Amino acid sequence: EVQLVESGGGLVRPGGSLRLSCEASGFPFSTYWMHWVRQAPGKGLVWVSRINTDGSITSYADSVKGRFTISRDNAKNTLYLQMNSLRAEDTAVYYCARVYWNFDFWGRGTLVTVSS
Amino acid sequence: QSALTQPRSVSGSPGQSVTISCTGTSSDVGGYNYVSWYQQHPGKVPKLMIYDVTKRPTGVPDRFSGSKSGNTASLTISGLQAEDEADYYCCSYAGSPWVFGGGTKLTVL
Secondary structure (H helix, E strand, O other), X not given: OOEXXXXXXXXXXXXXOEEEEEEEEOOOHHHOEEEEEEEOOOOOEEEEEEEOOOOOXXXXXXXXXXXXXXXXXXXXXXXXXXXXXXXXXXXXXXXXXXXXXXXXXXXXXXXXXXXX | OOOEEOOOEEEEOOOOOEEEEEEOOOOOOOOOOOEEEEEEOOOOOOEEEEEOOOEOXXXXXXXXXXXXXXXXXXXXXXXXXXXXXXXXXXXXXXXXXXEEEOOEEEEEO
């Protein structure tokens, strides 16, 4: 059974940092591009970042470029999102998703709240 | 990286058909056949309903269909059922980034 389990969310002050993790199981993790998508409370889905199979290619939405870093450890079947200089507008549920030209499987998400 | 444009809401009665549009540009929807649609019930995880513009994943009813003309993609749901009431999002590859639509709330009257 395919599983994606996010963790690492929580309450953080503006300007702070958090590291999200997404542990994958039930499929060959190292063969999939992986993405992060976020959803602010009551709002729509917004693409955040992606990483290729070996971690050598990454892309970011303009809103997080320079502040967020995506990475992966294929030996641990885990995807990461390092989030620095957090802002109130980064408050959202962060989903990791497996992608092969479509987002065919999503984790349950982890809530990040940026507030003083 | 502008969001794709979707109507905020659509509605229909059980048994009727509804179509949700998703308008982008030649850099996303019009430029690639990697348009997908997602259904999200309140508090739930998004579910893939249509991929590659017209294809349905295993298990998705054939009441759901997708199409594209130029820079606009569409999701049609025929034979509306109560359980179809949800938010629907389109998504397109746009070169390096991906882009989602703003979402459409479907109400089954």
